[in-house]
Amino acid sequence: MDKKFDVAVIGGGPGGYTAAIRLAQLGANVVLFEKEKLGGTCLNVGCIPTKNLLDKAGLIEKIKKNTDAGIFKEAGLFSWSKILAEKEGVINTLTEGVKNILKSYNVVVVNSEVQLISENIIRDKNNNVTYQANKIIIATGSSTLMPPIEGIENDSVITSTEALNLKKLPKTLLIVGGGVIGVEIASIYAEFGTKVTIVEMQSSILDKEDKEAVSYLYKKLKEKGIEILTGTKVQKIEKNNSESLVKCIDLAGNKSFDKEAEFVLISIGRKPNLENIDLQKIGLKLESGYIWTDKTMKTSVDNIYAIGDITGRFLLAHVAYEQAVVAAENIMGINKEINLSKVPRCIYSHPQVSAIGRTEEQLVSMKKSYRKAVYPYAANGKALTMKEDGFIKWMSDPETDQILGVSIVGYNSTELLSSIIVAMNGNLKTKEIGEMIFPHPTLSEIIKEVALTNCSEAIHLPKSMNKNLLKK
Ligand SMILES: Cc1cc2nc3c(=O)[nH]c(=O)nc-3n(C[C@H](O)[C@H](O)[C@H](O)COP(=O)(O)OP(=O)(O)OC[C@H]3O[C@@H](n4cnc5c(N)ncnc54)[C@H](O)[C@@H]3O)c2cc1C
Numbered sequence: 001m002d003k004k005f006d007v008a009v010i011g012g013g014p015g016g017y018t019a020a021i022r023l024a025q026l027g028a029n030v031v032l033f034e035k036e037k038l039g040g041t042c043l044n045v046g047c048i049p050t051k052n053l054l055d056k057a058g059l060i061e062k063i064k065k066n067t068d069a070g071i072f073k074e075a076g077l078f079s080w081s082k083i084l085a086e087k088e089g090v091i092n093t094l095t096e097g098v099k100n101i102l103k104s105y106n107v108v109v110v111n112s113e114v115q116l117i118s119e120n121i122i123r124d125k126n127n128n129v130t131y132q133a134n135k136i137i138i139a140t141g142s143s144t145l146m147p148p149i150e151g152i153e154n155d156s157v158i159t160s161t162e163a164l165n166l167k168k169l170p171k172t173l174l175i176v177g178g179g180v181i182g183v184e185i186a187s188i189y190a191e192f193g194t195k196v197t198i199v200e201m202q203s204s205i206l207d208k209e210d211k212e213a214v215s216y217l218y219k220k221l222k223e224k225g226i227e228i229l230t231g232t233k234v235q236k237i238e239k240n241n242s243e244s245l246v247k248c249i250d251l252a253g254n255k256s257f258d259k260e261a262e263f264v265l266i267s268i269g270r271k272p273n274l275e276n277i278d279l280q281k282i283g284l285k286l287e288s289g290y291i292w293t294d295k296t297m298k299t300s301v302d303n304i305y306a307i308g309d310i311t312g313r314f315l316l317a318h319v320a321y322e323q324a325v326v327a328a329e330n331i332m333g334i335n336k337e338i339n340l341s342k343v344p345r346c347i348y349s350h351p352q353v354s355a356i357g358r359t360e361e362q363l364v365s366m367k368k369s370y371r372k373a374v375y376p377y378a379a380n381g382k383a384l385t386m387k388e389d390g391f392i393k394w395m396s397d398p399e400t401d402q403i404l405g406v407s408i409v410g411y412n413s414t415e416l417l418s419s420i421i422v423a424m425n426g427n428l429k430t431k432e433i434g435e436m437i438f439p440h441p442t443l444s445e446i447i448k449e450v451a452l453t454n455c456s457e458a459i460h461l462p463k464s465m466n467k468n469l470l471k472k
Contacts, residue, residue, distance in 0.1 A: 008133035013040020015308025016139035057191035151237035178205030357405030
């Protein structure tokens with residue numbers, strides 16, 4: 001006999017567990033299925049482990065800077081195994097936390113792989129038990145997209161999951177794909193002494209982000225010894241003793257060359273986890289290969305909702321969290337729509353790149369007038385005390401003074417972005433932000449100063465730099 005629930009959630013990542021908690025808070029009887037570990041990609045093999053390793057890599061970077069300046073006498077020695085152990089500890093604390101919260105709301109968690117076999121029946125693949133639910137939320141996430149490159153089955157070819165758990169630091173790492181994941185993992189290993197090469201088919205790494213911010217990052221990554229080969233395609237991976245021989249082609253010059261690497265990381269993108277969903281029988285509509293939903297997160301089937309990476313919108317944990325709340329509330333009769341017009345984009349590379357709203361390139365292609373200002377970290381006292389550089393770039397509407405887009409490249413920019421998120425969502429004007437009192441000395445003062453520069457009123461910039469650029 002089927003076990004019956006009000007709502008069944010498939011997948012215990014940021015999307016699934018958030019939806020389950022919100023549903024239970026609103027009084028639903030909920031079952032949550034997770035085939036691996038609660039927390040999904042984000043907590044186990046994504047956001048958290050990368051940031052943990054990036055934090056340690058950041059310490060090395062800091063020590064190096066101070067050693068180069070002669071302030072520290074010796075570069076830091078570290079234990080890679082301790083670093084990995086600490087990372088596992090953080091993951092366990094967080095996943096246990098999720099487990100306890102779910103328990104506190106009486107969510108039934110079933111640790112098993114399940115299949116969605118009809119619009120309200122779920123089958124447990126391990127023991128043939130079936131579950132019935134009035135409403136279902138699909139939150140099965142995404143996994144690494146493996147390109148059809150000859151030799152990809154080679155055992156030195158890895159995904160981000162293995163890259164975060166290498167027992168020994170590799171001497172060389174070749175990363176196929178200069179997107180967010182590729183650039184973050186490059187930042188980790190380069191700092192720990194691995195010789196890293198990024199091979200990117202497009203003409204730039206992070207090709208959707210602000211060009212000025214990306215070229216600044218590019219320069220910094222090169223200074224760290226990271227080789228970046230853009231406009232280059234990997235054609236074949238051959239095993240060559242203990243290393244891989246990676247056959248590349250420079251697309252512009254049509255020139256072939258080889259690179260050797262101990263590990264080859266594939267990070268060209270993600271694909272939706274759809275294999276356990278009987279799409280055709282249920283009649284779920286797809287969009288670009290991902291599950292289509294409306295703004296309430298409802299799919300083309302009335303009682304089924306989809307959230308997180310499986311919807312293919314932003315493939316970010318913070319988007320999954322919000323989609324989860326929207327789906328849960330609609331299921332429980334609270335009308336809510338997802339608004340994805342102001343999603344923050346954060347790259348935790350060294351230095352970090354963060355953005356919200358439009359990039360300058362987007363504004364140009366939209367033929368939208370804008371007022372642009374740039375303010376350097378070099379003009380900020382706190383940044384100087386920390387030996388940090390970078391810049392913030394601000395674009396506002398010349399008529400309304402409202403923020404159109406902001407990009408920051410530099411230390412801790414992912415934290416700095418949050419006040420801009422608040423300002424944009426609160427429809428604050430640039431001038432209003434410039435008139436607020438920010439704590440001194442903090443990096444956040446660059447936000448006030450760039451807003452003032454956008455109004456040509458910055459105090460801590462010489463006259464020649466204190467002006468916006470009006471583009472029509
Ligand atoms: C290396 C890396 C770094 C990242 N860093 C960031 C970051 O810094 N910030 C950010 O916002 N995002 C980051 N992301 C993206 C983020 O991890 C995802 O957007 C987020 O995890 C999506 O949540 P989700 O719930 O949709 O899916 P997932 O987290 O993938 O969870 C889906 C869950 O469903 C389970 N599942 C799938 N099928 C079944 C089934 N049939 N039965 C039972 N269980 C099933 C899976 O085991 C998985 O646990 C990163 C991703 C990677 C790979």
